[in-house]
Amino acid sequence: MKSDRLLSIMLLLQTHQQLPASDLADRLEVSVRTIMRDVQALSAAGVPVYTVRGPQGGIALLPGFRTDVTGLTADESRALFVLLSGPAHTDLGLAPALGSALRKVMAALPAPHRLEADLVSRRILIDPVRWRGTPGPDQPATDLAAFQQAVITDRRLRLRYRHGRDNQTRTYTLDPYGLVSKAGVWYLVADHDGEPRLFRTDRAQSATVLDQPALRRDGIELADVWDTLRRRIDDIPALIAVTVKVRDEILAKFLRIHEPDLDPARPSQAEYEPGWTRVELRFRALVAAEMLLAFGPDAEVLTPDDLRQALAHKAAETAALYTPRPAA
Structure with a gap:
């Protein structure tokens, strides 16, 4: 809309003091002719905008002229207050500056937009740090x-x-x-x-x-x-990645039992070797992974080594229990 473009021209000139008409045209994705018409419209409305001729010329505002942000729409006002969550700014030492900036913007907003902007700031947060140990986002478009x-x-x-x-x-x-x-x-x-x-x-x-x-x-x-x-x-401990090779004859049963433990970040590899499939799992603790011993020789843990050692120790203890007793 033209009114939005006129406000954008004023804000750009406030920031840069002076810009070539071609630069403004590129930034706002319009023609130079349109920019010149907009400059005439601003001047007619009482905005002290003028052109400077010559190689170093351009469009400029009279020094000292400032405008507020009362031209913001309701959506634009809300968008300004959907900001990064507090910890991000605190980590950068910018929390006081952010609070000060938002108070200034809030004071300059049109009165009808202030309540909505304040509500959005308390109802929507952006936290840029992904969960520990999880892959990046692969989220389909969601209707919010x-x-x-x-x-x-x-x-x-x-x-x-x-x-x-x-x-x-x-x-x-x-x-x-x-x-x-x-x-x-x-x-x-x-x-x-x-x-x-x-x-x-x-x-x-x-x-x-x-x-x-x-x-x-x-x-x-x-x-x-x-x-x-x-x-x-x-605060949940990091998940432990476990790789198991499973005999194909029992693979369906194995997957039914351990479906909740499958690692979505590491897809299982079919035909790891003839008759076997490599399956990637995650457990919260090694002791939880010891249930894999129930599959006996039909499932072998490949990694981690400390889980292999724990299972070998348990298998040895179990075998010792069933050593034939000496005849009476």
Whole structure:
């Protein structure tokens, strides 16, 4: 829209003091002729904009002229306040500067936009750090419309959700606090029966906004709940990668039992050697992986070495129990 372009010209000139008309045209993706018409429109509206002739010339604003950001649309105002979560700015030593900048922007916003901008800043967070030990985002496009509506209008949400670990779909009635983008993966942060929970939006089978107000705990904000949930996950010990070769005759049974332990970041390799398939698993502790011994010689752990040693020790102890007893 022309009004947006005129504001953009003023903001660019405030930042750079003077720019060639061709530079402005490239930045705003219009022709030089359009830029010159816009400059005439600004001048007619009382903006002290003028042209400087010559090789070093261009479009300039009278020194000292400033404009505010009252030309921002509602969407633009909200977008400014969907910012990185606090820890990122704290780590860079920029938290005080960020708070000061946002207060200045908020004060300059048109009054109708201030409430929405403030609400968005408390309902949507961006956390750029991915979870430890997980691959980068490979999330399909997700329709966030219902999630956004629920968190912005303070409504309950009915969610049909497929869990990643057991692949089961369950239905929840949730009280949302907000949305978090964790390294490009969107999560809904909500209470279920008064307890904080985390839901990946790309696992939602359906999301329906209910005509009931969200029942959030008093004095609790999205940032508080997110910090609690994030710490719970970050404090979980790193998963241990285990590689097993499985005899093909029992592969189907093996996969049924260990489906929750399959490592999505390391796909299994078919035909590891004739009659065997290599399977990649993850366990939270070595002791949990010792159940692999139940498959006997039909499944051999290839890595890690300390798990092989633990299984060899257990196998030896078990074999000792069944050493033939001397005849009476």
